[in-house]
Structures are given as C-alpha cells and as structure tokens.
Amino acid sequence: MLIGMLHNRKDPNKVSRAYLYSAIANQEKVGFFYFTTKGVDFKNKLIKGKYYEQGIWKDKTFPFPDVVINSANQKTKTQKQIYYKLETMIPYTSYPVGSKTFVYSKLKKSKYLEQFLIPYKVVKNNTDILLFLSKYNKVIVKPVRGHHGDNVVKIEEKNDYFEVIEKDNIYQFDLIKLIDYLDNLPKNKVVQKFIDSSISSGEPFDFRLHLQKGKNGEWNITIIVPRIGSKNRVITNISQGSQMMEFIKFLRKEYRGDARNIQKQIETFAIDFTYEFEKQYPYNFDELGIDIGFDKDKNIWVYEVNWRPGQIFIEVITARNAINYAIYLAKERRNENAKN
Amino acid sequence: MQKINLNEILKALNADHIDENIMIHQVSDTINKLGNHTLVFHLNKDEEINQEEFKKYKSCYIVTDQPLINNYINKKNYIFVDNITNAYKEFISYYRNLFNPLVVAVTGTCGKTTTKEMISQVLKNKYNVVHTIGSKNNIRFHHRYLMKFNDKTEYGVFETAITHPGHLIHNCEVFKPQIGIITNIGIDHLNWCKTLDNYIRTKAELLVGLKNKGHIIINNDDENIKKIDFSNYEGKIITFGTNNKSDYFGKDIRQIDNNVTFTLVKNNREYNVEVPGNGSHNVYNALAALASLDILGMSLEQAIYYLSKYKPIRSHTEIKKGINKSIIIDDTWSSNPTSVRAALEVLTNIGKNKTKIAVLGKISYLGKFKKELYKQIAKDIISNNVNVLITIDEDAKKIGKYANDLGMMPTNIFATKTKKELTSLLKKLLNQNAVALFKTSMLDKNSQENLTEVII
Numbered sequence: 001m002l003i004g005m006l007h008n009r010k011d012p013n014k015v016s017r018a019y020l021y022s023a024i025a026n027q028e029k030v031g032f033f034y035f036t037t038k039g040v041d042f043k044n045k046l047i048k049g050k051y052y053e054q055g056i057w058k059d060k061t062f063p064f065p066d067v068v069i070n071s072a073n074q075k076t077k078t079q080k081q082i083y084y085k086l087e088t089m090i091p092y093t094s095y096p097v098g099s100k101t102f103v104y105s106k107l108k109k110s111k112y113l114e115q116f117l118i119p120y121k122v123v124k125n126n127t128d129i130l131l132f133l134s135k136y137n138k139v140i141v142k143p144v145r146g147h148h149g150d151n152v153v154k155i156e157e158k159n160d161y162f163e164v165i166e167k168d169n170i171y172q173f174d175l176i177k178l179i180d181y182l183d184n185l186p187k188n189k190v191v192q193k194f195i196d197s198s199i200s201s202g203e204p205f206d207f208r209l210h211l212q213k214g215k216n217g218e219w220n221i222t223i224i225v226p227r228i229g230s231k232n233r234v235i236t237n238i239s240q241g242s243q244m245m246e247f248i249k250f251l252r253k254e255y256r257g258d259a260r261n262i263q264k265q266i267e268t269f270a271i272d273f274t275y276e277f278e279k280q281y282p283y284n285f286d287e288l289g290i291d292i293g294f295d296k297d298k299n300i301w302v303y304e305v306n307w308r309p310g311q312i313f314i315e316v317i318t319a320r321n322a323i324n325y326a327i328y329l330a331k332e333r334r335n336e337n338a339k340n
Numbered sequence: 341m342q343k344i345n346l347n348e349i350l351k352a353l354n355a356d357h358i359d360e361n362i363m364i365h366q367v368s369d370t371i372n373k374l375g376n377h378t379l380v381f382h383l384n385k386d387e388e389i390n391q392e393e394f395k396k397y398k399s400c401y402i403v404t405d406q407p408l409i410n411n412y413i414n415k416k417n418y419i420f421v422d423n424i425t426n427a428y429k430e431f432i433s434y435y436r437n438l439f440n441p442l443v444v445a446v447t448g449t450c451g452k453t454t455t456k457e458m459i460s461q462v463l464k465n466k467y468n469v470v471h472t473i474g475s476k477n478n479i480r481f482h483h484r485y486l487m488k489f490n491d492k493t494e495y496g497v498f499e500t501a502i503t504h505p506g507h508l509i510h511n512c513e514v515f516k517p518q519i520g521i522i523t524n525i526g527i528d529h530l531n532w533c534k535t536l537d538n539y540i541r542t543k544a545e546l547l548v549g550l551k552n553k554g555h556i557i558i559n560n561d562d563e564n565i566k567k568i569d570f571s572n573y574e575g576k577i578i579t580f581g582t583n584n585k586s587d588y589f590g591k592d593i594r595q596i597d598n599n600v601t602f603t604l605v606k607n608n609r610e611y612n613v614e615v616p617g618n619g620s621h622n623v624y625n626a627l628a629a630l631a632s633l634d635i636l637g638m639s640l641e642q643a644i645y646y647l648s649k650y651k652p653i654r655s656h657t658e659i660k661k662g663i664n665k666s667i668i669i670d671d672t673w674s675s676n677p678t679s680v681r682a683a684l685e686v687l688t689n690i691g692k693n694k695t696k697i698a699v700l701g702k703i704s705y706l707g708k709f710k711k712e713l714y715k716q717i718a719k720d721i722i723s724n725n726v727n728v729l730i731t732i733d734e735d736a737k738k739i740g741k742y743a744n745d746l747g748m749m750p751t752n753i754f755a756t757k758t759k760k761e762l763t764s765l766l767k768k769l770l771n772q773n774a775v776a777l778f779k780t781s782m783l784d785k786n787s788q789e790n791l792t793e794v795i796i
Contacts, residue, residue: 127612127644134614134648175466179641 002031003326004047004065006086007072008079010036012050012057017071020319022052030327033062037074037082066330069093069322071308091333093286093326097307101144106280107302113276116269116292116302120192126182129191133157138194143186151186154194195301197293199254204229207247209270209290210309215324217332219274221267222318226250262298269300277305286325287318341367342438342490346401349379352434353403353427355419362399367435369428369483374400381428382406403427429513432486436516439489441470443496443515444632447508447546448523448559450679451625452477452499454617455523457653458629460497462638462646467494474653475674475782477501482514495636500549503705505542512549519635520546521557521628525564526678536564536709544568550575557631559624560586578635580627582620588631590623595689598659604630604640611640614648618657618669619686655788657686661796665772667694668795672788675703675781677713683779684724691775697728699762701780701787702735711738718742728769730754732762732780732790759786763793770794 003025005018012018012034025032034057035049045064050057070092074083097103104120107113119136121128122144132139133155142152154165155178162178164171173181198204206229210222227242251259270290278285289309293301346362365377371387374380376397382389382404391413394400401417405424408415421427446456453475460471470488472481477499485498500511525543547568550556553575558565560581570577580588582602589605590613600622604611615626626647633643652658655673662668667690671683680700687696698721706713721729721743729752731737737755744750756762770776776794780787 125610125612126641130641130645131612131614131648134645175642175645176639179639 001327001330002033002062002065003067003069003323003330004049004062004090005032005034005069005071006083007034007036008074009072010038012052015071017315017319017322018057019052020315021069021323024316024320024323028323028327030323031062031065032323033060033065035062037079037086040082040086042085064090066333067091067093067326069326091329093322093329094307095281095283095285097281097285097288097305100304103305106277109280110276113273113280113302116273116300118192118195118293118301118303120190123189123191126179129155129182130179132191132193133162136193138196139191140194141182141185141189141191144188144190153185156194195293195303196295197301199228203231205294206303207266207292207294208309209266209292210287210318211270211274211290212287212318212321213285213325213328214321215328217325217328219271219278220321221270222321223247224266224270262294265298266292266294266300273302286322341365341435341487343377344438346379349431349434350419353419353421353430355403355421355427358419362401364399364401367431367483367487371402376400379403381431382424383428385424403431432483432514436486436489436514439491439493441489441493441496442519442636443498443517444519444521444636445498445500445508445512445515445517445546445549446521446523446628447500447502447543448521449526449676450682451523451621451628453653453673454622454625454656455521455628456497456499458615458625458647458650459632460495461650462629462633462643463495463497463636465646466638468492469495469497471497472499475499479507479510482511486514500546502542502545505538505545508542508545509549512546517550518554519557519632520550520554521632522546522559522562522565523624523628524559524562524678526676537567540564540567547573555632555635557628557635559628560584561624578631580624580631582623582627586627588627588634590627593620593623595620600626602626604644606634606640611644613644616648616650617652618659619682619689621682621685655782657683659690660791662770662774662776663767663794663796664770664774666770666794667691667775668791669775669777670791670795672778672780672791673782675701675779677703677706677717680717680779681720683777684720684726687726687775687777688724695728695769695771695774696724696726697730697766697769697774697776698726699730699732699766699776699778699780699790700736700739701732701784704781704783714739715742718746718748722746722748728752728754730756730762730765732756732786733784759790762790766794 005021007015009015018034022032033049033051035047039048047062049060049062051060068090074080107117123129129141138156140152140154156163162173164173164181197206206227208225208227211219212222214220224247226245226247229242251262255262274288285307289306291303293303343363343365346364347357349364350357363377364379366375368378368380370384371380371382371389374393374397377399380402382402385406395413401419403419403421405421408418444459446452456472460469463469470485470493478501496515498515500508502508522543525540547556552573555576555578556573557578557580560579561583579586582590587606590602591605593602598616598618599614600617601614602623604613613626615622630640630643634640655670658670660668660670669686687698717739729740729743731740740753740755744753754765756765778791
C-alpha cells in the first residue's frame with residue numbers, strides 16, 4: 001500500500017507533519033511519499049515525489065498512490081486543475097466544510113444541530129443590529145470576513161445607556177449616539193448574540209474540540225482544549241493569544257463537583273455533533289476542529305467548525321490517526337473496486 | 341396640573357378679579373370633587389354642593405352660573421359666569437394653550453388602543469408623555485388627561501372615542517392635536533351613526549379637528565377611508581399600508597412566536613421591524629405608530645428599537661395556555677365585526693391542523709345593521725374553517741343560526757347561557773389539538789371571568 005501526501009510547498013522539510021507521517025507510515029509498514037501537483041504525470045500515471053530515508057528527503061518517481069492525504073490548499077489555477085483531476089482517480093482524505101455562512105446553513109438544516117447555533121444575522125441595515133440588541137441584550141458585531149477578532153465590537157444594553165466595547169476603547173452611548181456609531185461601522189458585517197462563556201475570574205474561554213477518524217473509520221476525540229483569553233478584549237475566537245489548559249484540570253478548577261458531568265456532556269456532544277454534522281454533507285471528513293462556547297447555564301454554543309484545524313501540541317497522535325484513517329480509506333476503496 | 345394664579349384663570353374666563361392671591365393646584369369638573377387650592381366647575385347642576393365638606397377646604401373656589409341659596413357658606417368663594425358650559429370650554433382652551441406639546445389623536449374602528457399604546461410607550465422611553473390610559477377614551481376622561489398637561493409635557497397621545505357624530509371634533513377642541521391617525525374604518529357604533537356613510541363622516545371629523553392642517557396618517561388599504569373627501573385638507577396626508585403603495589409600506593410579514601415581523605419601506609430605505617403581538621393586523625398598528633413617531637421627530641431606527649420592547653395590552657389576541665394542553669386566544673377587550681375578522685384570522689393561523697373553536701359574545705352598537713353584520717360574521721366563521729362555534733348569550737346565538745344556514749353542522753354549534761354551561765362544554769372540547777378563541781367585549785358580563793377556568 002502506498003500513501004501520497006499532496007502539499008503546495010516544494011520542500012517537505014518545511015512541512016513538519018510530513019516527517020511524522022512518513023515515520024508512522026513506516027511503522028505501519030506502508031509506503032509513503034510527499035509530492036506537489038507539479039510532479040503529477042497523468043499520461044503515465046506516475047508522480048515525481050520525495051521519500052524520507054536516513055535523515056533526508058530523496059527524489060523518486062512513484063506510481064499513483066492508493067490514497068492521498070490532501071493537507072493544503074492549492075493556489076494557482078493549474079495547481080487546482082491537477083488537484084481536482086487527481087481527486088477523481090484517487091481517494092482524498094480531507095474535504096472542506098465550506099465558508100462560515102455555508103457551515104451555518106448546514107447547521108440550520110438539522111433540528112439537532114440548530115440548537116447549538118448562536119443566533120446570527122447578516123446585517124442589511126441598523127435595525128438588524130438594534131432588534132438583536134433588543135432581544136438578547138448583549139450582541140457582537142463583526143465583519144463578515146473577519147480576522148483574529150479585528151473590528152469586533154461588543155454592545156450591551158445597560159440600565160440607561162449602551163456600552164460599546166471595541167478592541168481598545170469603551171464607550172457609553174445613548175440610543176441616538178449608538179445609531180450614529182452603527183452608521184459609521186464598515187459595511188458587510190454580521191450581528192450575533194453574545195455568549196457569556198467566561199471563567200470565574202472573568203476571562204472568556206472556549207473549548208477546541210479536535211476530532212479525527214481512526215483506523216476503523218469511526219470518529220474519536222483526539223483532544224479537547226480549553227482556551228482562555230484575556231479580559232477586556234472583544235474576541236469571539238480565542239485562538240489568538242490564548243492560554244491553553246488541560247481539559248480535566250480546567251473542569252475541576254471551574255466546576256468542581258460538576259466536572260465529571262460536564263466532561264461527559266461535552267464529550268457526548270463532540271461525538272454526536274460530529275456524526276450529525278457529517279451527515280449534512282455528500283462526502284466524509286477525516287478531521288474536524290469544533291470551537292464551542294459554554295455559557296453560565298451550561299449551554300453549548302458552536303462558534304466555528306474547521307476542517308483543517310491547527311495542530312495543538314499532540315502532533316504524534318494526530319499524525320498516527322491521520323495515517324490510520326488513510327490506510328482505512330485505501331482499504332475501503334480496494335474493497336469497493338474488488339466488488340465491482 | 342400646572343399651578344396657576346386664580347386671577348389668571350379668571351381673566352381667561354372674563355370673570356371678576358379677586359383681591360387675594362390664590363394659587364390653584366387642581367381643577368375639578370364636578371361639584372362632587374372638592375379640595376384645597378381647587379377650582380371647581382359646577383357643570384353637574386343637578387348635584388348639590390356638600391356645604392359641610394366645602395367648609396373644610398382651604399382656597400376652594402366654585403365657578404357657577406347658578407344663584408346662591410341663603411344657607412350657603414363661603415359665599416365669597418363663588419365665581420359667577422353667564423354660562424358654565426361656555427366658561428368651562430374657555431378654561432379648557434386657555435389651559436391647553438398654556439403648553440405647546442405635540443399631540444397625536446388616534447381614531448379608527450380597530451387598533452386605536454394598540455396604536456396609541458405603541459406610540460406612547462415608545463415616546464415614554466425618552467419624553468414626558470400624557471396619554472389615554474388603556475381604552476379609557478370616553479369624553480368624561482378628557483378633563484383628567486388634560487389636567488395632566490404641564491410645563492414638562494412634551495407629547496400627548498390620545499385615543500378618540502366616537503360613539504356619536506360630533507365627538508371627534510369635541511375631542512380635538514380639548515387636545516388640539518397636530519397629527520391625526522385613522523387606523524381603519526370598519527363597522528362599529530352604527531346604532532348612533534345610523535349609516536355607514538355617517539360613520540365614515542364621524543371619523544373624517546378628524547380633518548376638521550386638525551383644522552385642516554398638520555399631518556393626517558391614513559390606512560391606504562382601507563376602502564372606507566378612500567371615501568373621505570380630502571380636497572379641503574391643507575395639511576400633509578401620509579399613508580401606510582401593506583397592499584397599496586404607501587409612504588410607510590410593510591412587506592415580508594411573518595409571525596415568529598409571539599412577535600410580528602415585517603420590513604418597513606420608506607423612501608426606498610428598508611428597515612426591519614419586530615413587534616410583540618399576534619396577527620398581521622398588528623402590522624397596520626405598527627406602521628401607523630412608526631409613521632407618527634417619524635413625523636414627531638424620532639428617527640425610525642430609534643422608534644423601531646423601542647417598539648421591539650412594546651408591551652402589548654392584555655386581552656388583545658393574547659395567546660394563553662389552556663387546560664388539557666390546549667391553546668386559548670384571549671381577545672376579550674372589545675368586539676366589533678372588523679376585529680372579529682382579525683381575531684378569526686389569528687385563530688386560523690394558530691389553529692393550523694387543530695380543532696378551531698370560536699367563542700363569541702354579542703356585539704354592541706350595531707343598530708339596524710346587526711342582522712346583516714352577524715350574517716357576515718357567520719360567513720367569516722365558515723371561510724376560516726372554524727370547527728366549533730360557541731355563543732355566550734341570547735344575542736350572539738343568532739350568529740350560530742346564520743352559520744347553520746350557511747351549512748355549518750348544528751352539532752358543532754352551541755349556544756350557552758351561563759358561565760357554568762360554557763365551562764363544562766369547554767372542558768370536554770379542549771385538548772392538546774384544540775385552539776379556542778374568546779372574542780367578547782369588556783362590556784359583556786363575565787367577559788374576562790368566562791376564561792378563568794379554562795386557562796392555566
């Protein structure tokens with residue numbers, strides 16, 4: 001059996017996972033090579049790639065592999081053409097979940113998934129924001145295409161004024177000034193209910209749930225990481241400058257006697273949610289990163305679902321799962337072909 | 341009220357000046373209400389002044405056109421005028437002119453109370469507002485409302501009751517509105533107005549009440565309003581509607597839980613509106629309210645924000661939990677054929693795939709048109725596919741008869757006479773697949789009490 005890892009960087013030394021995959025594939029006694037779209041020769045069904053031996057990556061021409069770990073986006077048009085053509089011939093491990101709005105539309109399709117959605121609306125005019133504020137009291141307004149919490153604003157209705165928190169400023173407005181302020185926000189924004197997911201000392205936190213399929217093709221939780229942000233900053237994505245903690249320790253510290261129950265609640269959610277989420281798509285995923293908030297009433301809220309979640313300090317386990325799943329996929333395809 | 345020097349008032353009444361310097365803190369329109377620093381208009385001449393009580397009060401003055409009797413005390417505290425009714429009118433006009441608030445008058449067959457509430461609740465977030473309380477819109481309450489005006493009053497919002505021609509003009513003389521709203525013209529109070537044309541005319545009195553100036557806000561989807569001749573009106577005519585192109589146009593109407601949502605289009609700009617309430621008739625109420633708030637100078641965005649926090653008045657198509665997991669629609673505030681139709685629509689919407697039960701009381705003030713209008717209600721019951729009709733008094737029983745004439749099964753029509761009868765019938769009919777609409781008027785005996793045993 002042969003696994004190919006398709007990437008867009010020429011030099012596998014710059015792709016830390018490549019070495020891990022190769023080592024684990026070696027342990028599992030399956031072949032492994034690294035390649036880019038440039039090396040693909042459709043005519044002869046050959047690929048010029050690199051394999052790892054004695055501390056260096058060596059060039060070699062391989063036949064088409066049984067499965068491709070497609071771990072990076074292709075950039076140019078030519079790269080993309082090759083990427084998609086190859087996909088019709090060899091099973092790929094990863095499929096995209098789509099944009100944030102696309103994911104949202106998928107979640108909306110299932111009654112079960114919908115309950116975890118944070119109420120949200122693409123802003124057409126100020127009344128969208130005002131009505132959300134009226135209903136939920138605390139809202140977040142952010143750009144449709146946001147990066148790292150830039151231009152994220154939190155608005156809260158207090159007794160007789162509105163508190164507006166930006167990255168570096170806090171304002172107190174009356175309704176007229178608030179509307180003026182909203183008029184001056186950049187266009188293309190969304191408004192959502194603010195989820196009060198914060199620890200006892202006030203800092204916001206989220207959980208990154210990292211799930212992968214393993215050698216039997218079933219979903220497993222790779223790791224759950226609580227991430228604590230800093231106070232007085234408006235953020236919906238804590239990944240930036242956050243402090244990570246061990247799941248169980250975090251739960252014991254924050255929830256004491258209730259830690260076990262909450263652990264069970266979140267782990268059950270992670271698995272149930274992932275299966276139901278996958279059902280909404282016509283293809284299968286290998287790996288998902290789900291960012292969730294957990295509010296004071298112990299409700300789970302889904303912030304984001306990523307199909308290529310960043311790695312968090314357990315690369316070996318992640319890589320082992322990835323290779324095992326690739327082997328599983330290759331076997332599945334072989335069985336299918338045998339049947340036909 | 342605003343404290344005023346008595347001599348200032350006397351000057352306005354063309355009455356004699358008094359030597360003392362008296363401040364009036366209260367003005368009463370009945371001899372039964374005396375008090376300290378009070379000016380009393382002796383309008384109810386058939387009532388006797390309670391001399392014992394009168395003696396107790398400090399600086400209590402009585403304006404009258406009646407001669408005194410020898411045994412009267414405090415004779416120096418009587419102020420004589422030629423005609424007490426005219427004097428009172430003078431006073432009302434004088435007092436109203438002391439202040440300069442913007443005043444909105446709301447008239448129409450249905451939706452007056454809701455529209456008035458929407459406007460006043462929104463304004464009260466920021467301003468000092470005097471407004472009709474609940475549906476207490478009768479002429480006898482005018483005095484009480486006007487006396488609430490003072491230096492700080494910024495807005496007035498009044499529901500104008502019309503049971504007789506002439507009422508509206510009178511109402512406007514008291515409050516002097518600059519903005520008028522006609523929500524719709526359906527059918528009500530025809531016994532006093534005799535004909536529909538006459539009734540339309542009483543609503544159109546609003547134009548006169550506005551002195552043919554200011555702003556008049558009208559429902560552009562209403563056929564009866566179109567019958568009014570606006571050619572003498574020199575103010576601005578502002579329209580609202582959801583069918584015909586209007587200045588304030590509502591579209592994309594949806595009911596989400598207990599909120600009505602729609603898109604308001606004004607000058608090609610769109611605004612989302614969400615207002616607590618059941619039934620699309622609330623879109624008209626909200627459009628009328630937003631139009632007037634916009635004219636009053638509040639930005640639409642602000643008004644929409646405050647309107648989203650509107651607290652509906654009770655018993656206006658209010659959804660309640662009923663016994664045996666049923667749903668009850670409480671619409672027991674007031675009743676007329678137009679509002680029966682709106683309520684039946686709500687029943688149809690909420691009662692999709694359920695047993696729809698309509699509990700109807702009599703409708704007052706229909707005059708000689710009653711038969712015809714009851715037949716219309718029977719038609720509406722059939723067209724809304726109401727499954728069970730229950731009437732709660734001898735008068736409303738006729739609606740059941742007409743529904744039967746139109747083909748409704750007699751086994752599905754019930755005429756009850758007592759609360760006990762009604763309750764035991766409902767206990768059998770109500771279950772998780774049933775929705776019951778209670779459409780009665782607070783003028784009916786037991787209007788509210790009929791509900792007590794079927795709601796949780």
